[in-house]
Amino acid sequence: MHLWTNEAERLASLLKEVQGYIYPNEVELHWSILVVVYPYITGLVAGAFILASLVKVFNVREVQATYRLSLLTALAFLLIAPLPLLAHLGHPERSFEIFLTPNTQSAMAMFGFVYAWYLMAVLLLEIWFGYRRDLIYWAREEKGPKKWMHRVLALFSSDVSDRSRKFDTKAVQIVTVIGIPSAFLLHGYVGFIFGSVKANPWWSSVLMPIVFLFSAIVSGIALVLLIYMVVTPMRNKQIDMACLDKLAAFLFYAMIVDFSLETLDFIHRIYESEESIKILAELVRGRLLVSLVVVQLLMGMIAPLTMIASVKLFRTPAELRRLMYFVAALLVQVGIFSTRWNVVIGGQLFSKSLRGLTTYKMSIVGIEGLLVSIVLLLLPFIILFVLTKIMPPWDEARHEFAKPASEGKA
Amino acid sequence: MDNPCERLAAGSVGNPCETLVPEVTNKPCETLVPELAKTPCETPSMKMPDKSCGVPNPNATSDRRNFLKKTLCAFASLFVPNLVAASEALKNAPVWILAGGYKPYEHYWGMGIDINKCIGCGRCVDACKTENNVPREPYYFRTWVERYRVRADGDVTVDSPNGAINSFDNPPPDTDVIRSFFVPKLCNHCDNPPCVQVCPVGATYQSPDGVVLVDSDYCIGCRYCIQACPYGARFLDPVTRTAQKCTFCYHRITKGLQPACVEVCPTQARVFGEVKKKASPLQRFLRMNKIGILKPSLNTEPKVYYANLDVEVN
Numbered sequence: 139m140h141l142w143t144n145e146a147e148r149l150a151s152l153l154k155e156v157q158g159y160i161y162p163n164e165v166e167l168h169w170s171i172l173v174v175v176y177p178y179i180t181g182l183v184a185g186a187f188i189l190a191s192l193v194k195v196f197n198v199r200e201v202q203a204t205y206r207l208s209l210l211t212a213l214a215f216l217l218i219a220p221l222p223l224l225a226h227l228g229h230p231e232r233s234f235e236i237f238l239t240p241n242t243q244s245a246m247a248m249f250g251f252v253y254a255w256y257l258m259a260v261l262l263l264e265i266w267f268g269y270r271r272d273l274i275y276w277a278r279e280e281k282g283p284k285k286w287m288h289r290v291l292a293l294f295s296s297d298v299s300d301r302s303r304k305f306d307t308k309a310v311q312i313v314t315v316i317g318i319p320s321a322f323l324l325h326g327y328v329g330f331i332f333g334s335v336k337a338n339p340w341w342s343s344v345l346m347p348i349v350f351l352f353s354a355i356v357s358g359i360a361l362v363l364l365i366y367m368v369v370t371p372m373r374n375k376q377i378d379m380a381c382l383d384k385l386a387a388f389l390f391y392a393m394i395v396d397f398s399l400e401t402l403d404f405i406h407r408i409y410e411s412e413e414s415i416k417i418l419a420e421l422v423r424g425r426l427l428v429s430l431v432v433v434q435l436l437m438g439m440i441a442p443l444t445m446i447a448s449v450k451l452f453r454t455p456a457e458l459r460r461l462m463y464f465v466a467a468l469l470v471q472v473g474i475f476s477t478r479w480n481v482v483i484g485g486q487l488f489s490k491s492l493r494g495l496t497t498y499k500m501s502i503v504g505i506e507g508l509l510v511s512i513v514l515l516l517l518p519f520i521i522l523f524v525l526t527k528i529m530p531p532w533d534e535a536r537h538e539f540a541k542p543a544s545e546g547k548a
Numbered sequence: 549m550d551n552p553c554e555r556l557a558a559g560s561v562g563n564p565c566e567t568l569v570p571e572v573t574n575k576p577c578e579t580l581v582p583e584l585a586k587t588p589c590e591t592p593s594m595k596m597p598d599k600s601c602g603v604p605n606p607n608a609t610s611d612r613r614n615f616l617k618k619t620l621c622a623f624a625s626l627f628v629p630n631l632v633a634a635s636e637a638l639k640n641a642p643v644w645i646l647a648g649g650y651k652p653y654e655h656y657w658g659m660g661i662d663i664n665k666c667i668g669c670g671r672c673v674d675a676c677k678t679e680n681n682v683p684r685e686p687y688y689f690r691t692w693v694e695r696y697r698v699r700a701d702g703d704v705t706v707d708s709p710n711g712a713i714n715s716f717d718n719p720p721p722d723t724d725v726i727r728s729f730f731v732p733k734l735c736n737h738c739d740n741p742p743c744v745q746v747c748p749v750g751a752t753y754q755s756p757d758g759v760v761l762v763d764s765d766y767c768i769g770c771r772y773c774i775q776a777c778p779y780g781a782r783f784l785d786p787v788t789r790t791a792q793k794c795t796f797c798y799h800r801i802t803k804g805l806q807p808a809c810v811e812v813c814p815t816q817a818r819v820f821g822e823v824k825k826k827a828s829p830l831q832r833f834l835r836m837n838k839i840g841i842l843k844p845s846l847n848t849e850p851k852v853y854y855a856n857l858d859v860e861v862n
Contacts, residue, residue: 145786149687159694159706161733161780165687168771168784228769228789235749235768246772247748336846337742337778490780491862493706 148499158494167486167498170506172222175514177328177350178478179219182518184325184351185358186212187261187317192388194314200384206531207369208362209265214522216257222514223249225505245331256324260317266293267309269529274298275537287528325354332481339414339492340421340485345403352396357474359389360467365522367464373532379456386463389470390446397439417492425487425495430480438473442466650802655757657796658823658851659810660833661732663858665817668693668730670712672809672818677713679797679808686710688783690794691734691809696860698727704860731861732818734809735760735781735794736842736850743773743782743793752791758823758851759798764790778843796820823851 152165190208192198224230240247273292277285326347332338333346363385370377407415422430445466449459483498501507646652676691677684692711698704701724709716712730737760743752744760751767754760762773767790774782774791785792797807801820805811810820821830833855840857841850854861 146685149685153686159708162686162689162692162708162711163774163780163783166784168774223770226770228771228784229767232749232766232768235766239749241747241750243745244748244750244772246746246770249748331772335742335746335776337776486775490778491706493704493862 148501152497152499155497156494158489159491160489160494160496161491164489164496167483167496169482169486170226171500171508171511172226172506172514174475174478174482175511176219176222177482178357178475179215179222179518180328181325181350181354181357181474181478182361183212183216183219183358184321184354185356186215186362187321187358188355189359189362189388191314191318191321194311195318198384200380203378203381203533204362204366204385206268207366209261209268210525210529210531211362211365211522213261213265214518214525216261217521218514218518220253222511225510245327245334248327252324252327256320260313260320264310264313264317267306267313270295270306271298271303272535272537273529291529322351325351332485337490338485339412340418340488341481343403345399349396349399349403352392352399353474353477355392356389356396356470359385359392360470363389363463363467364471367460377460379459382460382463386446386449386466389467390443390450393439393443393470397443414492417488417495421484421488421495425497426480426484429476430484433476434473434480437469438476442469442473646802648803652756656823657758657801658737658821658830658853659734659796660819660830660853660855662817662819662833662837662855663729663731664856665815666693666730666732667815668695668712668716669814670715671812671814672732673711673713675808675812676794680795682792683786688785688792690792691732694731694733696727696729696731696858697722697725698858698860699724700726727858729858731854732809733779733781734852736779736848736852737796739849739851740847742776742778742848746772746776748772759796760793761795761798762791762793764788764792767791778846778848
């Protein structure tokens with residue numbers, strides 16, 4: 139990695155790295171690290187939301203402790219999701235045209251609508267109905283600006299009757315039921331953006347939306363697990379092992395499905411052996427070897443799968459289980475980021491002439507550089523921190539839990 | 549730049565409503581979309597409620613409801629004209645006519661390239677860059693020329709140094725080479741263009757004369773079209789930060805001239821003309837040669853036709 143301040147110098151250095159023949163317009167990679175960050179973030183959103191839905195729709199009581207945390211995590215990441223796209227545009231100031239004059243044939247034009255639907259109709263509604271009663275109770279006990287903030291957030295509703303509680307519960311349930319296909323839509327759609335590009339054999343696959351979806355679920359569950367494991371000791375609380383075991387189990391199942399789908403995709407490509415197979419094989423054996431085989435497959439998939447499986451197979455003390463889960467979830471994050479990288483960057487490393495390879499040199503500074511990407515990946519955590527201050531997702535903050543103190547099951 | 553054709557010449561094929569005027573009426577472009585003036589919700593929303601003159605209103609709830617309804621309607625109507633404008637304007641496309649008498653709907657352009665005639669001099673590449681203000685750096689091309697050398701063992705070497713703008717160097721004699729030829733490349737102006745399909749805002753579009761154009765005043769620079777083009781014919785202009793590509797020299801063909809690359813070709817390897825008119829030189833080219841197109845399996849239906857196309861070219 140080098141510090142490229144001069145654009146011409148950067149392109150000239152790329153030209154030297156070209157292997158074989160590429161079309162002259164292909165020297166520059168058009169979708170940079172920002173476009174890697176975008177599907178990674180939306181994946182976390184969809185995954186965290188689907189985890190939250192498990193509690194409400196499938197009534198998985200063990201992971202109740204992470205329900206609100208998952209929703210706030212999804213919201214924090216969703217708020218940041220459009221930023222990498224916006225920063226990557228040649229003319230961000232014209233981006234609103236996507237809403238005003240969308241080309242209805244374009245998959246990308248649907249972004250604004252899918253995003254708005256998911257944010258407004260699903261996530262905000264579910265959070266609002268879920269928190270409404272607590273917001274009212276908090277406002278009653280508070281003074282000054284905090285009281286007003288909670289009153290405004292509750293949209294000045296003040297009804298805490300049983301009837302209203304039942305309505306809230308029902309509303310949350312309905313929104314969740316709509317939310318699951320919406321979350322599938324959000325990330326399936328991101329996969330479709332890539333999967334529908336027939337010009338690019340690395341992307342063009344009907345499996346792409348499904349693979350994106352399951353890798354999203356994997357990354358979302360792993361993220362909530364990580365946040366839960368970091369935040370709980372920080373709050374001087376005990377980690378609920380039943381919750382953690384359940385999260386790890388879900389993570390394991392999602393990974394198995396994800397792994398199977400990716401393997402299917404791989405076998406399918408090799409078996410069909412279309413004209414692109416030679417250049418793709420060269421790509422995988424060469425420029426993607428580390429990020430695909432080592433990081434995505436071995437570190438991000440095989441290692442965490444083995445770790446969780448061994449914890450399940452052998453009776454292990456809680457301490458060791460926690461450590462294994464934590465490391466596995468971390469590895470999963472690295473692996474899924476690498477998956478996004480291999481799709482987005484990998485798909486641009488070979489020429490559409492199928493005769494050569496180019497390279498990607500990430501700049502460190504600059505709008506499409508590494509620093510901006512790191513900031514974009516850190517921002518959701520800051521937003522999540524603020525959100526947990528405004529609307530604590532913890533059980534003890536909930537009104538119905540406040541009186542009978544909740545006991546950790548550890 | 550008063551003359552729309554000059555605007556086109558500057559490479560910015562802008563908002564059609566700005567450049568094109570209706571044939572019959574010759575009125576300003578607003579008349580193309582008269583419906584806009586009467587968006588259903590707009591008119592009622594402009595009326596103020598009669599009762600709002602200081603007198604207490606007995607029916608406040610329904611008034612408020614009405615007010616909210618109308619406000620919502622008025623707000624929504626802000627978005628409607630934009631949605632309607634583009635589709636309505638397109639419906640009127642057949643009556644558009646460019647200043648200077650050029651009628652897009654009366655033409656259907658394509659290009660023929662005879663690979664056997666191309667000598668790889670690269671004059672077309674240079675002429676294109678000069679004519680269209682394409683950046684001179686070796687990463688931006690509206691057209692370029694590839695050289696293929698096929699050896700007896702099946703090994704193929706392809707190169708295009710700097711798009712062949714300075715032609716090619718003379719390789720040392722190689723008796724193993726069994727076929728060698730040059731292939732000029734450019735935007736294929738597909739009939740089923742994937743770039744037009746994916747553009748989120750419709751900034752890249754197909755003109756009634758079959759030419760695929762980019763509205764650089766409208767392009768948001770998302771580069772999805774560059775990803776979708778199977779031919780590598782598009783690039784992001786480093787100055788305007790918008791997608792750019794060959795326009796068949798639209799500013800020239802609308803004046804009855806040939807594209808710059810065709811005009812300068814010393815061997816007449818490039819033939820520009822009407823795809824559908826019998827008298828056109830392109831029709832003759834299509835009749836006289838065995839024709840191939842690039843990547844036919846992708847169903848993009850290119851309008852750049854190659855004579856004597858080799859199996860190795862993609």
